[in-house]
Amino acid sequence: MAGTGKAHLHGEGQALLSVEDLLVEFPVGRTGLKVNAVTGISFDVLPGETLGLVGESGCGKSTTGKAIMQLPRPNGGSIRFEGQELTSLAGEGMRMLRTNIQMIFQDPISSLNPRRKVTNIVMEPLNIWGIGTPEERLKKVNEVLEAVGIDPDRAASSKPYQFSGGQCQRISIARALVLDPKMIICDEPVSALDVSVQAQVLNLLEDLKAKFGLTLVFIAHDLAVVKNISDRVAVMYLGKMCEVARSDDLYARPAHPYTQVLLNSIPVPDPTVKITGNQRVQGEIPSPVMPPSGCRFRTRCPIAQDRCAAEEPELQALGNDQYVACHFPLRSAN
Amino acid sequence: MTSAMHRPQDGTLLELRDVRTHFSTARGIVRAVDGVSFTLERGKALGIVGESGSGKTILARSIMGLLPKRGTIRQGEVLYAGDDLAKLDLKGMRKFWGQEMSMIFQDPMTSLNPLMKIGNQIGEPLRVHLGMDKENARATALKLLQDVKIPEPEKRLDQYPHELSGGMRQRAMIAIALACGPTLLFADEPTTALDVTVQAQILDLIQEQRRDRNMSVILVTHDLGVVAGHTDEIAVMYAGTLAEKATTAELFANMKHPYTEALLRSIPKLDQPSHTRLMAIGGRPPDLITPPTGCRFAPRCPYATEKCRTEIPVLESISAEHSFACWNPVGSSHWQSKQDELASNAGLASAGGQA
Numbered sequence: 001m002a003g004t005g006k007a008h009l010h011g012e013g014q015a016l017l018s019v020e021d022l023l024v025e026f027p028v029g030r031t032g033l034k035v036n037a038v039t040g041i042s043f044d045v046l047p048g049e050t051l052g053l054v055g056e057s058g059c060g061k062s063t064t065g066k067a068i069m070q071l072p073r074p075n076g077g078s079i080r081f082e083g084q085e086l087t088s089l090a091g092e093g094m095r096m097l098r099t100n101i102q103m104i105f106q107d108p109i110s111s112l113n114p115r116r117k118v119t120n121i122v123m124e125p126l127n128i129w130g131i132g133t134p135e136e137r138l139k140k141v142n143e144v145l146e147a148v149g150i151d152p153d154r155a156a157s158s159k160p161y162q163f164s165g166g167q168c169q170r171i172s173i174a175r176a177l178v179l180d181p182k183m184i185i186c187d188e189p190v191s192a193l194d195v196s197v198q199a200q201v202l203n204l205l206e207d208l209k210a211k212f213g214l215t216l217v218f219i220a221h222d223l224a225v226v227k228n229i230s231d232r233v234a235v236m237y238l239g240k241m242c243e244v245a246r247s248d249d250l251y252a253r254p255a256h257p258y259t260q261v262l263l264n265s266i267p268v269p270d271p272t273v274k275i276t277g278n279q280r281v282q283g284e285i286p287s288p289v290m291p292p293s294g295c296r297f298r299t300r301c302p303i304a305q306d307r308c309a310a311e312e313p314e315l316q317a318l319g320n321d322q323y324v325a326c327h328f329p330l331r332s333a334n
Numbered sequence: 335m336t337s338a339m340h341r342p343q344d345g346t347l348l349e350l351r352d353v354r355t356h357f358s359t360a361r362g363i364v365r366a367v368d369g370v371s372f373t374l375e376r377g378k379a380l381g382i383v384g385e386s387g388s389g390k391t392i393l394a395r396s397i398m399g400l401l402p403k404r405g406t407i408r409q410g411e412v413l414y415a416g417d418d419l420a421k422l423d424l425k426g427m428r429k430f431w432g433q434e435m436s437m438i439f440q441d442p443m444t445s446l447n448p449l450m451k452i453g454n455q456i457g458e459p460l461r462v463h464l465g466m467d468k469e470n471a472r473a474t475a476l477k478l479l480q481d482v483k484i485p486e487p488e489k490r491l492d493q494y495p496h497e498l499s500g501g502m503r504q505r506a507m508i509a510i511a512l513a514c515g516p517t518l519l520f521a522d523e524p525t526t527a528l529d530v531t532v533q534a535q536i537l538d539l540i541q542e543q544r545r546d547r548n549m550s551v552i553l554v555t556h557d558l559g560v561v562a563g564h565t566d567e568i569a570v571m572y573a574g575t576l577a578e579k580a581t582t583a584e585l586f587a588n589m590k591h592p593y594t595e596a597l598l599r600s601i602p603k604l605d606q607p608s609h610t611r612l613m614a615i616g617g618r619p620p621d622l623i624t625p626p627t628g629c630r631f632a633p634r635c636p637y638a639t640e641k642c643r644t645e646i647p648v649l650e651s652i653s654a655e656h657s658f659a660c661w662n663p664v665g666s667s668h669w670q671s672k673q674d675e676l677a678s679n680a681g682l683a684s685a686g687g688q689a
Contacts, residue, residue, distance in 0.1 A: 056530075056531055056532075057500070165386075194556050195601055196596070196597065196615040197614075198600070199600035199601075199602075199613065199614035199615070200615075203612055203614055221529055221530060223530070224604050227608050228602035228606070228608060228610060228612065229609070230608060231609075247608035264534075265531045265533065267534070267559035267562065268562060268604075270586055271583050271586050272583075272586075280538070282535070283485070284499050284531075
């Protein structure tokens with residue numbers, strides 16, 4: 001699990017967002033130790049693309065999403081949005097920028113203020129920025145509520161608890177859309193929802209992306225969901241990048257052993273498919289306070305060798321837009 | 335209690351006869367479970383599948399007698415190895431909890447006592463139900479932690495829940511549930527709060543323990559993917575009633591109820607190309623205070639007819655291993671003509687330009 005490589009980045013000026021050598025650490029009390037949440041990852045997102053970030057809890061995928069928003073400011077690396085460096089932005093410049101990048105969170109109910117009417121929740125960004133007259137604001141709010149499938153009349157008279165989880169997630173999406181952002185970072189937006197509602201929200205995100213020309217960063221732990229919505233997928237493990245590839249290629253021909261075991265862990269809704277325990281990853285993710293040397297996945301990797309402990313692998317090109325950070329990839333370059 | 339020893343190792347363990355669990359609330363009577371009947375054999379695993387609010391958790395809790403006292407109206411029989419559990423009070427049920435049946439809950443953090451060491455939490459049922467002394471209980475707790483494959487089990491005995499990861503907490507929960515050697519294990523969304531990799535490990539563990547101990551398992555979940563590889567039979571619930579029940583192989587090969595079909599179609603699948611449009615089920619499960627007349631799924635069913643909206647379909651068997659409640663099942667002529675209609679509409683929409 002290297003992460004230091006940048007072979008997979010697109011040329012200057014092509015990407016809407018480019019992240020290089022992102023470093024996020026958190027101190028552990030006064031022990032002098034630190035949580036290595038994200039250690040030197042690089043990736044970029046093209047305009048109109050959906051990039052999926054996938055991995056287990058503790059792999060740093062949410063931290064990465066928040067670091068893009070500078071929440072908190074990363075400890076190192078560079079994040080450029082439309083060519084503008086975000087890590088050195090401050091004050092008004094940062095506020096302006098956040099109108100272009102919005103976020104949707106996992107728990108739709110706790111991310112909405114329980115004491116306010118839904119219309120007011122969605123209108124707040126417009127009020128803060130003083131956009132338009134009150135009538136124009138209401139018109140805009142009703143438009144986005146309609147776009148996400150929430151009845152504006154009901155929204156005007158109801159509070160979040162009067163809506164179901166799926167509807168609350170739609171309201172969160174409306175709030176993110178109201179400032180006409182260019183990019184939305186979706187942090188596990190469907191993991192708290194039932195499968196039937198999950199399908200509704202995924203379809204809605206696809207529709208809105210086409211309608212409003214959005215670029216999405218979609219963070220999730222469910223590979224089947226990520227595959228469905230993403231153009232490209234980046235697999236993360238313990239703060240490092242394992243593999244980046246086009247969605248269909250990643251699933252058809254995984255090159256990193258971690259991608260393979262993640263795929264094997266997904267419950268398949270077909271009883272004739274039998275996956276035995278030894279095709280699955282054993283154990284749990286190690287502590288990011290003291291991550292393993294070399295490749296961070298080596299402690300759970302079924303094919304790890306001595307070299308993996310000594311030397312950290314770099315992302316290398318396999319051709320066809322697929323990149324893997326592994327000394328012994330499951331498939332070789334084209 | 336001791337009679338478990340003399341019971342046969344196969345045959346019917348559990349039989350539900352028209353079980354109804356209603357709650358009286360300020361708004362009216364909520365018909366959470368409304369007439370469910372099925373049988374479960376010894377050593378078999380049954381999956382109960384449905385959306386939030388389908389009544390699947392209340393059904394599991396009705397069998398185990400874990401319902402609030404106030405405002406609960408119960409009808410029907412829950413026959414467990416011949417005893418009707420529905421008639422028992424708290425004191426009567428206590429004889430069954432632990433040794434006969436136990437439950438693994440969804441959220442391992444809130445279900446464990448945060449102030450009690452793991453070893454003592456596992457030991458508690460051993461001391462209460464089996465009357466073990468402290469030393470024996472600790473030794474057995476260690477053995478159970480080994481069974482559920484917690485790394486470094488000796489160390490875990492003296493740790494508190496917050497010191498364990500989510501996966502380890504769920505393993506500790508399973509150890510507690512297995513402590514007194516139950517004959518029937520309930521697992522209520524046991525993996526929903528866990529990562530996919532850990533989910534697979536926990537499901538494999540439950541299956542392995544079921545085989546080793548010849549337990550019956552009732553696995554409650556909203557995910558058809560979870561039940562597919564880990565059950566013998568599946569009961570699909572909708573709005574408090576059974577929509578379909580079949581053996582797992584039969585259900586996936588030959589599903590009949592449009593709700594089962596819709597649940598399966600709404601799951602994103604790995605073998606579909608990315609950006610495949612998901613077949614979401616429109617709307618939401620009905621309010622169980624005033625459920626729809628006729629078939630309860632009719633308002634959301636793409637194949638519903640006038641008959642569906644007025645007449646309640648009864649659960650009918652088409653073979654010993656398959657029954658369903660639907661007037662226009664998957665594969666019927668009406669279903670087929672609707673399918674063709676939907677397909678041609680979809681074709682028109684895409685031909686008509688940007689949909």
